[in-house]
Amino acid sequence: MKIVRVIARLNVGGPAKHVVWLSKLPTPNWESLLVAGTVPQGEDDMGYFATELGVTPVFVPEMSREISVNDARTVWKLYQLFRREPQRPELLAELPGSSIAG
DSSP states (O other): EEEEESSSOOOOHHHHHHHHHHHHHHHTTTTEEEEEOOTTTTTTBHHHHHHHTTTOOOEEETTSOOOTTTTTHHHHHHHHHHHTOOHHHHHHHHOTTOOOOO
């Protein structure tokens, strides 16, 4: 089984560190996959933190914190990712106005 952790972006702050640490934890019989969107211009990127800990995120470039027309593409890409094998998704943030809880 695979745990998939989805975060809108790996910008500087506690949530980015938290999701990377969780993705790095050794879990018997479970794989961990980190999925992240892109960090917008003007925010610092913590992708280096994941790299330093040996975590390789799957990036969905269309996924961002802001609601946009790209959200349909993001949902489609996440759907395709989740279909590949049995997984337990963990959504670590929600978009303003959405009802998705993690």
